[in-house]
Amino acid sequence: MLVLILVVVVLLLIGGCVCVFWEARGDAPRWARGVAKATLLGSELARSASRTSRSRQSDMGGE
Template identity: 80%
Template sequence: MLVLVLSVLVLLVVGGCVCVFWAARGDAPRWARGVAKATLLAGELARSADRGSRSQRSDGDD
């Protein structure tokens, strides 16, 4: 069951990356541009969440 869930997740990520590439070329339909925008937003959210967890982990010994 876990393998199925992870496989679907990987397919969604790959599909989102394809839509980002397609939209960047400029000839994508509206639905692909929407998927690309959602993919980029999800990436930004993941990046900001990672930055937040890094700042909480730092001990100030930098």
Template identity: 60%
Template sequence: MTVLVLGVLVLAVGGCVCVVWADRGGPRWVRAVASATLSVGDVLRYLHKNRRRGGSNRSGGGDGD
């Protein structure tokens, strides 16, 4: 389990490094990795937003009370 968490952490940090490097005009492969990293981030943000919205609808709480 620790190896899996460390692997995900290394991938995340590597992706962030590639995003910064690509912003400064890195090579083509860095721009590709940066694009993939940003796309994965967008997908995760979209899924998180939908999960939060779905959870608030089921809670039954009254926002206007």
């Protein structure tokens, strides 16, 4: 069951990346542009969470 969930998540990530590429080319339909925006927003949120986590570790003396 866990493997199935991970496969679905990976497929969604790949689909989001394809939509970002498609939208960057300029000929994507409206739904693909929406998926691309959501994918980029999710990546920004993950990046900011990672930065926050790293800054907290350095404040606590971790590496």
